[in-house]
Amino acid sequence: MGPDALIREYLLLGLRFDRIEQGYVDAYTGDPALQRLVENEPPPDPAALARRANQLMAALPGGLEASRAEYLRVHLRALACAGRKFAGEQVGFVDEVRDYFDVDIAKGDPDRYRQAHARLEEALGGTGPLAERMIAHRRAEEIPPERLEAAIHAFSSALRDRVRVHFPLPEAETITYEVVTDKPWSGFNYYRGDYRSTVAVNADLKQQMSNLPRLVAHESYPGHHTEHCRKEAGLVAELGQVEQTIFLVNTPQCLMAEGLADLALYAVVGSGWGGWAAEIYADLGLRFDGDRAEAISEAAAELADVRQDAALMLHDEHRDADEVTAYLQRWLLISEDRARQSMRFLSSPLWRAYTSTYVEGYRLLRGWLDAAPPSMTRTERFARLLDEPLTPSALRAQRAG
16 A cells, blocks of 8 residues: 555544544544545444554555654554444553553652642632632632633734744634633634634633633644644645644544643743733733732642543542542642533543643653753744644654654
8 A cells, every 4th residue: 555545544544433423533624525435435333443543554654754654653553442442342541541642641649739739828828728719719810701702812912923923824824713601621723724723712611810821822822723724834735744634533643732732831931921911911901910820820730630640530440420529629629610520521431531631741742842952942842843743652752862
């Protein structure tokens, strides 16, 4: 099987998974004839899709250069695992995450969480139970619903100006923002192709002032939207790597994308983002203590592993849902309502493993980004994440080397 035929079969395979679980294809910007072909086929058999993924893996490298062949290999491994799971095979949660995202996971260290709580005690000040003070802090930071859309556009515009200096984008690129409700996530990027995205922000979660800059950076500039645009312009339009026209849920592609997006604000603003955000909020007539918010956010970031712990407890240790909810409340210092909102995401058959993309993606990419050689700035190294089809294995190999 030649390279063109191999990649065509990979695209068809990915599109067929969307017939089994709508939403498995997060974005597709390739040949619409392939979509029509799949839409007109009989419903696929998940076990047959798993076998096909293994057949395509066996056909590699198929005339492709080593990096492209390796990219396809880890994504086909993810699809083979998904096919087995959809066919009813029981796959252990740790193995599922390894096959989907090319990483090994383990539970975090409660001592680290206790240290994070101590730092939060200092940053928050005041008296009374820490959880109550943290909940009160978040409540005080809620953006008035009638101001949310204006704040989103203000941060989007400010970040877009910065991004265009460092990471040129096609003139045609554009984002439409929507405020939505009744979703299990905080924000979502729907990439439409031709350098266009729709970004949905969930109003149910009462967006907080300290989180909104990160959310807009994550979904838009220089996060998901910027990555899609740069890869469509570079890898697809210039280099003809049409395997990059499909973006599949529960693949290493997602771990790289979520790690990149979680580092987006760090890459283009960095330390001092609190003061930068305070100026934007002031223009909107909103008061924001940027320095305090930055200190609290930095301490709270040490609790990131808690959500992955919860997923392991739920799916690997088979703990009771109420026990896992209490664990989230205890260590994340959140209300029961917010913990149960997290449980919706962790319990979803499609999204249950996805939490690891944020935890492990951030950990891996932050370490790689901070290990930039002296001749390269953090922003320049971040451009590689936007432009190259890297995988977790490739980053680990680079760091080891």
